[in-house]
Amino acid sequence: xxxxxxxxxxxxxxxxxxxxxxxxxxxxxxxxxxxxxxxxxxxxxxxxxxxxxxxxxxxxxxxxxxxxxxxxxxxxxxxxxxxxxxxxxxxxxxxxxxxxxxxxxxxxxxxxxxxxxxxxxxxxxxxxxxxxxxxxxxxxxxxxxxxxxxxxxxxxxxxxxxxxxxxxxxxxxxxxxxxxxxxxxxxxxxxxxxxxxxxxxxxxxxxxxxxxxxxxxxxxxxxxxxxxxxxxxxxxxxxxxxxxxxxxxxxxxxxxxxxxxxxxxxxxxxxxxxxxxxxxxxxxxxxxxxxxxxxxxxxxxxxxxxxxxxxxxxxxxxxxxxxxxxxxxxxxxxxxxxxxxxxxxxxxxxxxxxxxxxxxxxxxxxxxxxxxxxxxxxxxxxxxxxxxxxxxxxxxxxxxxxxxxxxxxxxxxxxxxxxxxxxxxxxxxxxxxxxxxxxxxxxxxxxxxxxxxxxxxxxxxxxxxxxxxxxxxxxxxxxxxxxxxxxxxxxxxxxxxxxxxxxxxxxxxxxxxxxxxxxxxxxxxxxxxxxxxxxxxxxxxxxxxxxxxxxxxxxxxxxxxxxxxxxxxxxxxxxxxxxxxxxxxxxxxxxxxxxxxxxxxxxxxxxxxxxxxxxxxxxxxxxxxxxxxxxxxxxxxxxxxxxxxxxxx
Amino acid sequence: xxxxxxxxxxxxxxxxxxxxxxxxxxxxxxxxxxxxxxxxxxxxxxxxxxxxxxxxxxxxxxxxxxxxxxxxxxxxxxxxxxxxxxxxxxxxxxxxxxxxxxxxxxxxxxxxxxxxxxxxxxxxxxxxxxxxxxxxxxxxxxxxxxxxxxxxxxxxxxxxxxxxxxxxxxxxxxxxxxxxxxxxxxxxxxxxxxxxxxxxxxxxxxxxxxxxxxxxxxxxxxxxxxxxxxxxxxxxxxxxxxxxxxxxxxxxxxxxxxxxxxxxxxxx
Numbered sequence: 001x002x003x004x005x006x007x008x009x010x011x012x013x014x015x016x017x018x019x020x021x022x023x024x025x026x027x028x029x030x031x032x033x034x035x036x037x038x039x040x041x042x043x044x045x046x047x048x049x050x051x052x053x054x055x056x057x058x059x060x061x062x063x064x065x066x067x068x069x070x071x072x073x074x075x076x077x078x079x080x081x082x083x084x085x086x087x088x089x090x091x092x093x094x095x096x097x098x099x100x101x102x103x104x105x106x107x108x109x110x111x112x113x114x115x116x117x118x119x120x121x122x123x124x125x126x127x128x129x130x131x132x133x134x135x136x137x138x139x140x141x142x143x144x145x146x147x148x149x150x151x152x153x154x155x156x157x158x159x160x161x162x163x164x165x166x167x168x169x170x171x172x173x174x175x176x177x178x179x180x181x182x183x184x185x186x187x188x189x190x191x192x193x194x195x196x197x198x199x200x201x202x203x204x205x206x207x208x209x210x211x212x213x214x215x216x217x218x219x220x221x222x223x224x225x226x227x228x229x230x231x232x233x234x235x236x237x238x239x240x241x242x243x244x245x246x247x248x249x250x251x252x253x254x255x256x257x258x259x260x261x262x263x264x265x266x267x268x269x270x271x272x273x274x275x276x277x278x279x280x281x282x283x284x285x286x287x288x289x290x291x292x293x294x295x296x297x298x299x300x301x302x303x304x305x306x307x308x309x310x311x312x313x314x315x316x317x318x319x320x321x322x323x324x325x326x327x328x329x330x331x332x333x334x335x336x337x338x339x340x341x342x343x344x345x346x347x348x349x350x351x352x353x354x355x356x357x358x359x360x361x362x363x364x365x366x367x368x369x370x371x372x373x374x375x376x377x378x379x380x381x382x383x384x385x386x387x388x389x390x391x392x393x394x395x396x397x398x399x400x401x402x403x404x405x406x407x408x409x410x411x412x413x414x415x416x417x418x419x420x421x422x423x424x425x426x427x428x429x430x431x432x433x434x435x436x437x438x439x440x441x442x443x444x445x446x447x448x449x450x451x452x453x454x455x456x457x458x459x460x461x462x463x464x465x466x467x468x469x470x471x472x473x474x475x476x477x478x479x480x481x482x483x484x485x486x487x488x489x490x491x492x493x494x495x496x497x498x499x500x501x502x503x504x505x506x507x508x509x510x511x512x513x514x515x516x517x518x519x520x521x522x523x524x525x526x527x528x529x530x531x532x533x534x535x536x537x538x539x540x541x542x543x544x545x546x547x548x549x550x551x552x553x554x555x556x557x558x559x560x561x562x563x564x565x566x567x568x569x570x571x572x573x574x575x576x577x578x579x580x581x582x583x584x585x586x587x588x589x590x591x592x593x594x595x596x597x598x599x600x601x602x603x604x605x606x607x608x609x610x611x612x613x614x615x616x617x618x619x620x621x622x623x624x625x626x627x628x629x630x631x632x633x634x635x636x637x638x639x640x641x642x643x644x645x646x647x648x649x
Numbered sequence: 650x651x652x653x654x655x656x657x658x659x660x661x662x663x664x665x666x667x668x669x670x671x672x673x674x675x676x677x678x679x680x681x682x683x684x685x686x687x688x689x690x691x692x693x694x695x696x697x698x699x700x701x702x703x704x705x706x707x708x709x710x711x712x713x714x715x716x717x718x719x720x721x722x723x724x725x726x727x728x729x730x731x732x733x734x735x736x737x738x739x740x741x742x743x744x745x746x747x748x749x750x751x752x753x754x755x756x757x758x759x760x761x762x763x764x765x766x767x768x769x770x771x772x773x774x775x776x777x778x779x780x781x782x783x784x785x786x787x788x789x790x791x792x793x794x795x796x797x798x799x800x801x802x803x804x805x806x807x808x809x810x811x812x813x814x815x816x817x818x819x820x821x822x823x824x825x826x827x828x829x830x831x832x833x834x835x836x837x838x839x840x841x842x843x844x845x846x847x848x849x850x851x852x853x854x855x856x857x858x859x860x861x862x863x864x865x866x867x868x869x870x871x872x873x874x875x876x877x878x879x880x881x882x883x884x885x886x887x888x889x890x891x892x893x894x895x896x897x898x899x900x901x902x903x904x905x906x907x908x909x910x911x912x913x914x915x916x917x
Contacts, residue, residue, distance in 0.1 A: 298746075300746075300803075301746035301747035301801065301803055302747060303801070304801070479771075480759055480763065480770065480771075480772075480773055481770050481771055483745075483748060483752055483755075483756050483759065484756070484759070484760065484763060484770060486745060486747045486748055487745045487748065487756055487760070489747065490744070490745040490746050490747055490748075491743040491744065491745060493707065493727075493739075493743055494739070494743035494744070494745070495756075495760055496707075496726075496727040496728050496731070497705055497707075497727055497728075497731055497736065497737050497743075498728075498731055498736070498756070498757055498760035498761060498817070498818075498821055499728050499731030499732045499760055499761035499764060499821070500728055500731075500760035500761070500763050500764060500765075501728050501764065501765035502728075503765075504763075504765050504766075504767055504770065505770065507767075508767055508770055508771075
C-alpha cells in the first residue's frame with residue numbers, strides 16, 4: 001500500500017489544479033453558452049506572464065502572482081467576454097470554430113514571444129516538508145495547492161448561493177433579456193463571470209507550471225483537456241463537482257502511471273486518462289443531462305451561387321489549366337514541393353467540408369485520420385504492397401476509428417461531439433502514436449510510387465487525385481446522399497419524422513470523410529520518405545478547421561483557397577517567425593469568420609457604417625432606425641426556443 | 650391486412666406525458682380513423698404539440714399506448730413510425746433551408762425510401778427517381794406551390810413555408826398525417842384553398858388526418874370529428890356542431906373573442 005502514497009499525493013495535488021481550471025471553464029460556459037476551447041491557452045498565457053514577471057523582471061513571487069491573478073486574468077476576462085458576445089449569435093459549430101481560432105491565435109502569440117521550446121520554471125511555493133504520510137513527505141507547495149483548490153471551490157459556491165450577483169449569474173444563462181428586465185445588466189453579470197473564469201485559468205496555469213517545474217506552451221494548452229475530463233464529471237454544470245472531478249482525474253492519472261510501469265505497451269495511457277474520462281463520460285451521461293447551454297441557433301443556409309453556370313464552368317476550367325501549368329511557371333521553381341503538399345491536402349479539406357459544411361457535423365480530430373492513413377501506407381509498404389493499394393488500405397483503416405467517432409455523434413451533437421472528437425485526436429496522439437503499430441519511437445518509412453520520385457511527375461499524379469476527390473464530393477453533394485446530408489444539417493428532426501434513420505446518415509458521412517482524410521494523409525506522408533509523430537501534431541486538426549472556416553463556404557473554395565493558405569503561402573514566406581504570425585492571422589481570421597457566420601463578410605462593415613451614421617444623425621434617428629430594423633422582416637436565422645427535441649433515441 | 654373500422658388509423662389509449670412534476674398530457678385517448686379529418690383543439694398550453702411529439706416518438710410518454718392501424722407503435726423510434734405511414738408537420742416549421750422547394754418535397758419521398766439501409770442512401774435506380782419526381786410534382790400541385798419549385802424556403806412567407814411542409818408530407822405518401830397548426834400564417838384565400846386540399850387528401854386519397862388548429866372557422870368547416878383538450882386533459886369530443894354547442898368548450902376558451910364568434914356562428 002505504501003508505494004501508492006506518493007502517487008496519491010501527487011494525483012490529488014495535480015487534480016486540484018485541474019479542478020481550478022475546470023471551474024473557470026464551467027463558470028464561463030454556464031454564463032455565456034460559449035465553451036472556451038482556448039481555456040488552456042489562457043492558462044498558458046497566465047503562466048508565461050508570471051514567468052516573465054518573476055524570472056525575467058525579477059519581481060518577488062507574491063507580487064507577480066497578484067498581478068497575474070488580479071490584473072492579467074481580469075483583463076483577459078474582459079476581452080473574452082466581448083468575444084463571447086460576438087459568438088453568442090452563431091450556431092454551435094461556429095462558436096467552436098471561433099474558440100478554436102482563439103486557441104490557435106493565442107498559442108501562436110506565445111510561441112512568437114517565448115519560442116516553442118520549454119523553459120525551466122523555478123518553483124515558487126515553499127518546498128519544505130509540511131508533514132509526512134507513512135514515510136512519504138508532503139511539502140508545503142502541495143498542501144497550499146490543495147487548500148487553494150478547495151478554498152476556490154468553497155468561495156465560488158458560497159458566492160453563487162448567497163450573493164445577488166451569483167443569483168444573477170444563474171439567471172443570465174436562461175434568459176438574458178429577462179434578467180435585463182429585473183434590473184441586472186446581463187453584460188455586467190457575464191463580464192464578472194469571465195473575469196472570475198480567466199483569473200481561475202491564470203491561477204491554474206501558474207500552479208501547473210510550478211508543479212511541472214517547467215513551462216511549455218503545448219503542454220499547458222493541453223491542460224485544458226485534463227480540465228475537460230474534470231468538467232465532464234461535473235456534467236459541465238456543477239462547480240463543486242469540478243473540483244471533485246479534477247481530483248478524480250488527477251488521482252486516476254497518477255495511479256495509472258504507477259500501474260503501467262510494468263507494461264511498456266500501455267505507455268502514455270496515463271496522459272490519455274483525462275480524455276478517456278471525457279469520452280466515456282460523454283457516452284454514458286444521460287443525454288437529457290447534456291443539453292447545451294444557451295440559445296440554440298440554426299445555421300443560415302448557404303445561398304445558391306449567383307455566378308451563372310457557364311462562367312462558373314469557365315472559372316473551373318481556368319483553375320485546372322493554371323494547376324496543370326504550375327510546375328512550368330516562373331514563380332514556382334524550388335517551391336514545387338509546397339504545391340505538392342497543398343495538393344495532398346485538397347482531399348483533406350474537401351472531406352472536412354463534407355463533414356462540417358454539408359452535413360453540419362464537426363470533427364476536431366481530422367488530422368488524426370490523416371495520420372492513420374499515413375501509418376497504413378507505411379506499414380503496408382513495409383509488407384511489400386504496391387503504392388496504390390497501400391494508399392487505399394490507409395484510407396480504409398480510418399473507417400473503424402470513424403465508426404468509433406460516429407458513436408458519440410449519434411448520441412450528441414454540436415459542442416459535445418466536438419469535445420469527443422478533440423479528446424479522441426489527443427488520445428491518438430498521446431497514447432497511440434508512439435506504439436510500434438503506429439509510428440513507433442522513430443519514424444516510419446513511406447515511399448512514393450515507382451517512377452514518381454521526381455517532384456514534377458509526382459505533381460501531376462497528386463493533381464489527378466485532388467481533382468478526383470473534388471469531383472467525388474461534388475457528385476455526393478448533388479446526389480440523394482447530398483440532399484440527405486444537407487437535410488441532416490438543417491433539420492435532423494424533420495428527416496427522422498420522414499422515415500430516415502439519421503444515425504445511418506451520420507455513420508456514412510463520418511466513414512466517407514474519414515476514408516478521404518486517410519487517403520490524403522497517406523499521400524502527404526509519401527512526400528517525405530518517412531513520417532513520425534511530429535508530422536501529425538494534433539494541433540493541426542484545429543488549425544485546418546480554422547483555415548477551412550476562412551476559406552469560403554463552397555467545395556471549390558475549400559479545395560483551392562485552404563491548401564494554398566496553409567502550405568503554399570508559408571513556403572514563400574520562409575521565415576519561421578513570420579509563419580507563426582501567419583498562423584496567428586489564421587486564428588484571428590477564424591474568430592472573425594465565426595463571429596460573422598450568420599451574415600456575409602460585409603456584416604461588420606455595415607454595422608460600423610450604421611454606427612457612424614447614427615452618431616452623425618443623433619440618438620433619436622438612430623433609435624428609429626433600430627426600431628425599424630427590429631420590426632421589419634428579419635432574415636437572420638431564428639433561435640430555437642424551449643427544450644430541445646431529442647433527435648434520436 | 651383487413652382492418653375493422655375501429656382499428657384503422659391512429660388510436661391513443663390513456664396517453665400520459667410528464668415533465669418532472671408537470672403533467673403535460675393527462676390520460677388522453679382518441680381515435681383518428683383513416684379517410685377522416687379529425688381536429689384536436691384547445692387553448693394555448695393544452696398539450697396538443699406534446700401529444701404530437703409523443704405520437705411521433707420525439708418524446709417518451711410516461712404511460713399509455715399509441716396504435717397505428719391496430720399495431721402498437723409506442724416503443725418504436727420516430728423513423729420506424731414514419732416508415733409505417735405516420736407523418737407530421739411542425740408548428741415551428743422544420744424545413745431544409747439549404748435545399749430548393751422541389752428538393753424539399755422530393756426529400757419527403759426519398760427519406761422514406763432510404764430508411765435505414767445505407768445502400769439506398771448511396772444509389773437509386775431510374776425507376777425510383779421517376780417515382781420521386783412524380784410524387785413531388787403531384788404534391789406541389791395539390792398544395793398549390795408549383796410556381797415556387799425553384800425557390801429556397803428561407804425566401805418564402807410563413808404561409809408558403811407551411812404549404813411546402815405540407816407538400817413534403819404529401820409526397821411521402823403517408824397514410825396518417827399529423828398537422829400542427831398548418832394554417833397559421835396563411836391569408837384568407839390561402840386558408841380556403843388549404844381547407845380544400847385537406848378534404849381532397851381525405852376524401853380522394855383516403856388519408857387520415859389529425860389536425861391541431863387555431864383557426865376555429867376552418868376547424869368547424871372541415872373537421873369530421875373534434876377532440877378538445879385543456880390543461881392536458883380531454884374535456885370534450887364530438888362533431889363540429891356538438892363542440893360548438895358545448896358550454897364546457899366555451900368556458901375553456903372564455904375571453905377569446907375570435908373563437909367564441911366562430912363557435913357561435915356554427916351553433917346558430
